[in-house]
Amino acid sequence: MQTREVIERVLQKITPTDEERTFIEDLMRELRDIAKETIKTLGLDVKPYFVGSLAKDTYLAGDHDVDLFLAFPLKTPLKELQERGLELGKVIAGKLDSYEIAYAEHPYVRARYKSVKVDIVPCYNVESWEQVRTAVDRSILHNRWVLENLKGRNDEVRLLKRFLKGINAYGSEIYVRGFSGYLAEILIIKYGSFLDVLENAHFMLRQKIIDPANWLRRAHEITMRTIKREADRPLIVIDPVDPRRNVAANLSWERYGVFYFKARQFLEKPSEEFFFPVEKKTGSYFVELKRKGTHLITLIFQKPEVVDDVLIPQLERSARGFEKALSREGFKVLGWNVGYTGGKAFIMLEVDRREREKVTIKPGPELYTQRAQDFYEKNERVWLIGKRLYAEKRVKENIVHVIIELLEKNQVSIGKNIRDEVKEAEILVNFVPSWLGNEAYLFLSREKWNLKN
Numbered sequence: 446m447q448t449r450e451v452i453e454r455v456l457q458k459i460t461p462t463d464e465e466r467t468f469i470e471d472l473m474r475e476l477r478d479i480a481k482e483t484i485k486t487l488g489l490d491v492k493p494y495f496v497g498s499l500a501k502d503t504y505l506a507g508d509h510d511v512d513l514f515l516a517f518p519l520k521t522p523l524k525e526l527q528e529r530g531l532e533l534g535k536v537i538a539g540k541l542d543s544y545e546i547a548y549a550e551h552p553y554v555r556a557r558y559k560s561v562k563v564d565i566v567p568c569y570n571v572e573s574w575e576q577v578r579t580a581v582d583r584s585i586l587h588n589r590w591v592l593e594n595l596k597g598r599n600d601e602v603r604l605l606k607r608f609l610k611g612i613n614a615y616g617s618e619i620y621v622r623g624f625s626g627y628l629a630e631i632l633i634i635k636y637g638s639f640l641d642v643l644e645n646a647h648f649m650l651r652q653k654i655i656d657p658a659n660w661l662r663r664a665h666e667i668t669m670r671t672i673k674r675e676a677d678r679p680l681i682v683i684d685p686v687d688p689r690r691n692v693a694a695n696l697s698w699e700r701y702g703v704f705y706f707k708a709r710q711f712l713e714k715p716s717e718e719f720f721f722p723v724e725k726k727t728g729s730y731f732v733e734l735k736r737k738g739t740h741l742i743t744l745i746f747q748k749p750e751v752v753d754d755v756l757i758p759q760l761e762r763s764a765r766g767f768e769k770a771l772s773r774e775g776f777k778v779l780g781w782n783v784g785y786t787g788g789k790a791f792i793m794l795e796v797d798r799r800e801r802e803k804v805t806i807k808p809g810p811e812l813y814t815q816r817a818q819d820f821y822e823k824n825e826r827v828w829l830i831g832k833r834l835y836a837e838k839r840v841k842e843n844i845v846h847v848i849i850e851l852l853e854k855n856q857v858s859i860g861k862n863i864r865d866e867v868k869e870a871e872i873l874v875n876f877v878p879s880w881l882g883n884e885a886y887l888f889l890s891r892e893k894w895n896l897k898n
Contacts, residue, residue: 448640451715456600458721459607461506469499469509472559476513483537484515491533492516492570496584498626501591503602505610511563513537514584516570523578527551530567537565548752550580574687586686587627590658594634594685604639604720605629611720612707614700620757622697624704631657631682631692643708649680650705658685699894706896725892730885734875739779740799741885742844743877746870748790751862756785759860763867764792766858770851775801776844782888786880790863792870793888799874800842809834845872 461469473495480493497512498504515533517526531546534554538544541563544556554565568581577583595602609615609624617625624632632642635657649655660668660683668688675681675691679701684690711719734741749756760783768778777797784791809820811832821827824836841847851857852868859867877885887893 448712448715451717452604452639455604455607455717455720459505459603460600461504465506469504472509472561473499473511476511476558476563479540480513480515480537483533483540487533487536489529489533490518494585494588496588500588501595501630502599503591503595503606503626503630505603505607509561511558511561512584513563513565514581515565515567516585517567519569519571519576519578521569526567526569534565534567538563574684574689577687583684583687583690587684590685591627591630591634594657595630598633598638601633601637601639602630605633605642607720608639608643608707608711609704611718611722612703614704614707617695618754619695620753621700622695623700624696625692628682628692628696631655631685640712643712646705646708650701654681654683656683658683660685660688664688703896725887725898727883728886728890728892730877730882730889731875733886733889737889739889740796740844741873741875741877741889742794742796742848743873743881743885744792744794744848744867744870745789745873745878745881746791746863746866748785748788749862749866755862756790757783759863760784760790760792763857763859763863764794767792767794767848770857771796771844771847774840774847774851775805776847780888780891782884782893784884786884790866791881791884792867793877793885795889796844799844801840801844801847803839803842804837805840807836807838809836845874848872 538556
């Protein structure tokens with residue numbers, strides 16, 4: 446199938462229909478009226494703004510999350526903005542279908558209206574980056590910049606977003622570390638089209654720094670500080686509205702690497718599957734274990750009530766903690782995988798062995814030191830090599846017993862919000878429950894991250 450044909454077919458699926466556009470426009474008009482009426486009734490000096498992909502008309506068909514920002518005057522103290530902003534959001538949301546309080550830099554309201562999610566967020570009414578006081582303040586400036594510079598390339602943004610979603614590289618959340626929607630918009634504005642962005646995947650990596658608003662010329666010193674701070678990132682995209690910020694700060698090398706390879710693959714052999722991938726093939730993790738001669742250790746425990754932005758990084762930190770601790774104990778960890786399903790979280794470790802030697806050789810102090818006598822008395826078999834004492838140390842052989850001992854002695858670095866749950870984990874060897882079978886296969890086979898399919 447030719448590239449243009451693929452793109453046209455994809456656009457038919459991802460471009461909002463006229464009926465859908467009418468629904469969104471009516472919905473936003475109703476929300477704006479409700480917000481304005483509430484603000485007027487409460488006698489507040491607040492301006493409502495819509496930001497995000499709906500406001501910029503870069504949203505995908507069927508993706509209708511609304512971002513309603515309540516902009517307070519700059520003179521408002523931060524504490525007052527937080528308190529009044531939350532109260533105002535709750536009053537507005539009270540006129541919708543349902544709502545709950547959510548938390549980011551400060552509390553905001555997450556509501557639902559006509560089956561659409563509506564985030565109601567307080568912020569400052571800023572006009573430039575110098576006035577930014579909270580992380581969300583830039584959103585108004587982002588919206589304005591994109592609307593001024595996109596110039597009718599909305600469908601190109603849609604194509605890039607859908608492509609990134611299809612290759613699992615979309616979303617700047619800490620548990621994804623991919624491309625944000627705003628970064629996708631900037632890349633389209635910078636390079637011109639979806640295909641141009643793909644063709645520049647290698648050049649972007651070599652160029653490293655993208656500065657669409659020429660901040661290096663306009664605010665060189667501040668911009669250079671940003672560049673030096675972000676030097677280890679795959680991309681440095683100076684925010685067109687704020688030279689202090691790298692828009693690609695959360696983009697990981699892994700996610701950029703996926704984009705890098707998939708861009709080349711699409712250009713060589715275009716297919717709708719890049720945008721709408723088929724489900725990864727399944728197989729038997731038992732077969733994989735037999736093929737590789739390795740072993741699977743799985744810790745399953747109760748998922749704590751924390752948001753994904755907290756949970757996933759702490760699961761990853763804990764997996765790395767087990768990797769280091771087991772390595773010190775003589776086990777080689779060949780890879781790890783984390784996640785959760787329903788109320789259960791898991792950490793998977795692929796290791797080279799289940800058992801280790803019963804005895805290790807423990808080096809001691811030099812014979813004339815103060816600790817030498819204590820070492821001599823504590824150990825049954827002691828000998829000298831040169832001037833240093835050595836002894837045999839009996840150790841637990843089975844990896845499960847080693848893990849239990851490491852946890853009991855607090856010798857594994859574990860995320861603080863999941864520490865208690867991990868210590869109570871069920872530890873399984875070369876077996877997982879049926880609900881984890883496919884995940885175990887995808888992990889052991891590396892199909893979960895395979896760049897070639």
